[in-house]
Amino acid sequence: xxxxxxxxxxxxxxxxxxxxxxxSYLQDRGHEVLSWHVADxxxxxxxxxxxxxxxxxxxxxxxxxxxxVIAEVSTPSIGVGYEVCSAxxxxxxxxxxxxxxxxxxxxxxxxxxxxxxxxxxxAAMRKAIDTFLEKLNEG
Numbered sequence: 001x002x003x004x005x006x007x008x009x010x011x012x013x014x015x016x017x018x019x020x021x022x023x024s025y026l027q028d029r030g031h032e033v034l035s036w037h038v039a040d041x042x043x044x045x046x047x048x049x050x051x052x053x054x055x056x057x058x059x060x061x062x063x064x065x066x067x068x069v070i071a072e073v074s075t076p077s078i079g080v081g082y083e084v085c086s087a088x089x090x091x092x093x094x095x096x097x098x099x100x101x102x103x104x105x106x107x108x109x110x111x112x113x114x115x116x117x118x119x120x121x122x123a124a125m126r127k128a129i130d131t132f133l134e135k136l137n138e139g
Contacts, residue, residue, distance in 0.1 A: 001031050001032070001068060002066050003032065003066060003067065003070055004035050004063050004066035005033050005034075005039070005069075006070070006071035006072070006080045006083045007019040007022075007071065007072045007075075008072070010079065011079065012077075013044075014075065015075055016039070016041060018074075018125075021125070022039065023038070025129065026070070034062040063086055063087060063092070066087075066092060067092070067093075068133075069087040069094045071084055071095070071097070072097050072098070073096045073097065073105075074104070075102075081105070081107070084096065084108065084114065095114075095116075096108050096115070097118075097125055100118050100119075100120050115132060
């Protein structure tokens with residue numbers, strides 16, 4: 001599958017190791033992560049070379065080519081929320097993952113079109129990803 005991985009960039013990179021784990025896990029399972037850059041430790045350097053318009057165009061292009069969206073929403077991010085909403089508007093399935101202690105917006109948790117799962121460790125996160133992707137493959 002072609003997957004759009006959405007995670008906080010300007011909202012804070014404190015969960016970078018989690019984003020890296022998610023991206024690696026998806027790639028190791030044979031999926032193409034179009035937005036792999038969200039897990040790049042050098043992202044701030046490379047993105048500083050792009051204009052906001054170039055970033056927007058790139059990400060919306062990736063979203064349009066994706067089969068689904070997997071978003072880590074533990075760190076509040078306007079950009080992630082925008083990507084999730086955009087995905088829903090074009091009919092993409094969306095999985096939002098968050099840690100147990102995260103204060104996730106009701107706009108995510110209350111939307112029945114979004115599958116939201118909390119996790120307490122990487123094993124639980126991987127299981128939620130697998131379950132989501134298996135259901136997509138069945139449908």
